[in-house]
Amino acid sequence: MLPVSEDLDFDPNELRARYRAERDRRIRPDGATQYRDVAGEFGFYADDPHADPDFTREPLHDEVEVVVIGGGLGGLLAGARLRQAGVGSIRVVEKGGDFGGTWYWNRYPGIHCDIESYVYLPLLDELGYVPEWKYSPGEEIRRHARAIGEHFDLYRDACFQTAVTELRWDEDAARWIVSTDRGDRMRARYVVMSNGTMDRPKLPGIPGIDTFKGHTFHTSRWDYGYTGGDAGGNLTGLAGKRVALIGTGATAIQVVPHLGRDAQQLYVFQRTPSTVDYRDNRPTDPEWAASLEPGWQRQRMENFLGIVSGGSVDEDLVGDAWTGSARLLRKITAGGQADSLTPEERERAEEILDFRKMNQVRARVDDIVRDRETAELLKPWYRYACKRPTFSDEYLQTFNRPNVTLVDTADHGGVERVTENALVVGDREYEVDCIIFATGFQVAMSDMITGRLPVYGRDGVHLLQHWSRGPRTLHGFYSDGFPNLLTLGAFQxxxxxNYAHILDEQASHIAAVVAEAGKRGARWVEPSAESVDAWAAALGENAEELYKFHLECTPGYYNNEGKPHPRQGYAKGATAFHAMLRDWRDNGGMDDVMVIAG
Structure with a gap:
């Protein structure tokens, strides 16, 4: 049971009022439209700095069993699980020059995963690999992505540096026609969409941003040609340079220590501070690694998921800041309710735990940051689950350096304007040589959802037309009217x-469905309209509770910049969702999606 104690050393009413006031300072009337898409506007986005610029190949007009769109962890897991299920002909189509997804594109200094590597990196048991660090750096994760591609023979038919431009269903042939920007018109029995929901960088729509004469780049396209160094730091090119970093989310937490160490002057422009908890990264203990037995990763993954989803376990195998604050994550992950409490008692108990945790986070700022004014600006005033928590043992310490200045923009709606050589906030201009944007990505805006990748199903109906009155899926995987189109992601x-675990469960489910369709000789896989309608009705169980919570949160990508939408997620959490899928597969659920003749 959650503790419900009134023996408090703080006033909850005062904290609620402070949280609301800090939220109101940051709300902008333009909401998420304050950002702009960088595509086509900045050269650092259009080009792939990691790929062969002279690469060419002849267009493909062949046929494969499965086309997987996206070569990130989701696409790799889909390919691996399909290969394990006996599918021989798998083609991964990827925009980048190699496997890795976000770990291919993001190579900024200090890049690490913030989830323990032993539960985040997929397929460790299958590859016989134990990560070198408790929290892996980006290069280790990228190497592992390539190792998965090699182990499961996914390089053989892969198409890199290739973007899919259209999917069109051929009813007579029961095949998808897959068109690309290289002139391909491939045919595939199945298409698996795993092209991500956070793959397009965004920039703040600051007046004058196009007039800046200095150097600019987004953290997802880090320019080592300008900064020098590599992901380990040593940014020698910044010696004598005045650098502005816009954004203080998870990426900035990792980048700031390197910029502060190597730049002549660093200005960190902050609208809302992140929660910064301890990290305590360390090398893997070789004796522990040698003691691991087959199945160790699955056990550890399930243990972590159970804890952060609010379940009960006998032992915390991970033992980090995520699992230590697991009770505060329900507004992110759903599930995990203490049934002995009424909803009102549960909300009260969770709020008190939240206040205590955030008081500890703010006290940590006081313990580390010497300048009192800077420390106050670095303190987060919101509920723990309002923004993704961050972890670092170097970020806060960087503000003790004399060459690092925190610029708070909360009362100005962000940076107000950019001139040819400066950023303007209030009545002050900050002259800089370089602007680095740590402003994140468009969220839940995959090419399929936005229409950038048009998808035409039965009778030439566009997917977005079919969804004109709301999304239509069964379990988030497939939609009526779009046979053999299977989707991985966080939708419905x-x-x-730990998103990698979610993707693995989804990939395993899709592979099981495809394998069963092959056994039954099904012409295609497609849910009935009735099952899709039933799933949509089942998803709204706790949408109102989560909507109210995020409405009170400081603006950010979790709540659509202060204008949240009701969430369409499974209310009982991931552990229950995975159990439900297993039960569905084992007890006749697949009968609904198998079309034997048509």
């Missing part, structure tokens, strides 16, 4: 802070 299913 379950969430967790």
């Amino acid at each position: 299913n379950a969430a967790s802070v």
Whole structure:
């Protein structure tokens, strides 16, 4: 049971009022439209700095069993699980020059995963690999992505540096026609969409941003040609340079220590501070690694998921700041309710735990940051689950350096304007040589959802036309009217802070469905309209509770910049969702999606 104690050393009413006031300072009337898409506007986005610029190949007009769109962890897991299920002909189509997804594109200094590597990196048991660090750096994760591609023979038919431009269903042939920007017109029995929901960088729509004469780049396209160094730091090119970093989310937490160490002057422009908890990264203990037995990763993954989803376990195998604050994550992950409490008692108990945790986070700022004014600006005033928590043992310490200045923009709606050589906030201009944007990505805006990748199903109906009155899926995987189109992602299913685990469960489910369709000789896989309608009705169980919570949160991508939408997720959490899928597969659920003749 959650503790419900009134023996408090703080006033909850005062904290609620402070949280609301800090939120109101940051709300902008333009909401998420304050950002702009960088595509086509900045050269650092259009080009792939990691790929062969002279690469060419002849267009493909062949046929494969499965086309997987996207070569990130989701696409790799889909390919791996399909290969394990006996599918021989799998083609991964990827915009980048290699596997890795976000770990291919993001190579900024200090890049690490914030989830323990032993539960985040997929397929460790299958590859016989134990990560070198408790929290892996980006290069280790990228190497592992390539190793998965090699182990499961996914390089053989892969198409890199290739973007899919259209999907069109051929009813007579029961095949998808897959068109690309290289002139391909491939045919595939199945298409698996795993092209991500956070793959397009965004920039703040600051007046004058196009007039800046200095150097600019987004953290997802880090320019080592300008900064020098590599992901380990040593940014020698910034010696003598005045650098502005816009944004203080998870990426900035990792970048700031390197910029502060190597730049002549660093200005960190902050609208809302992140929660910064301890990290305590360390190398893997070789004796522990040698003691691991087959199945160790699955056990550890399930243990972590159970804890952060609010379940009960006998032992915390991970033992980090995520699991230590797990009770505060329910507004992100759903599930995990103490049934002995009424909803009102549960909300009260969770809020008190939240206040205590955030008081500890703010006290940590006081313990580390010497300048009192800077420390006050770095303190987060909101509920723990309002923004993704961050972890670092170097970020806060960087503000003790004399060459690092925190610029708070909360009362100005962000940076007000950019001139040819400066950023303007209030009545002050900050002259800089370089602007680095740590402003994140468009969220839940995959090419399929936005229409950038048009998808035409039965009778030439566009997917977005079919969804004109709301999304239509069964379990988030497939939609009526779009046979053999299978989707991985966070849409209409379950969430967790360890997204790699979610993707693995989804990939395993899709592979099981495809394998069963092959056994039954099904012409295609497609849910009935009735099952899709039933799933949509089942998803709204706790949408109102989560909507109210995020409405009171400081603006950010979790709540659509202060204008949240009701969430369409599985209310009982990821552990329950995965159990439900297993039960569905084992007890006749697949009968609904198998079309033997048509």
